[in-house]
Amino acid sequence: MAKHYKKRPSEILSIDNDYLAYIFDKTALYLESEATDEKGNTNWNKIKWKDNKKGNNKELLEFIQNKR
Numbered sequence: 001m002a003k004h005y006k007k008r009p010s011e012i013l014s015i016d017n018d019y020l021a022y023i024f025d026k027t028a029l030y031l032e033s034e035a036t037d038e039k040g041n042t043n044w045n046k047i048k049w050k051d052n053k054k055g056n057n058k059e060l061l062e063f064i065q066n067k068r
Contacts, residue, residue, distance in 0.1 A: 005012060009028040010021035036042050 008021070008025050010024045013024070015021040015024055031047060032042065035044050035046050037046075
């Protein structure tokens with residue numbers, strides 16, 4: 001991503017916290033590698049939740065709050 005946009009993903013989103021930026025960049029790199037096939041083509045539809053249950057932001061926020 002950094003090569004394509006000439007910026008790190010965290011820079012595009014203006015993440016100022018160094019640690020948070022590092023984690024975000026690592027996550028973006030991981031997701032990009034999961035979405036890229038052997039030929040170098042990126043298909044973002046390859047990334048799926050482990051289950052088929054549709055979630056929403058409320059469930060995500062509750063999950064994050066419970067992990068603290």
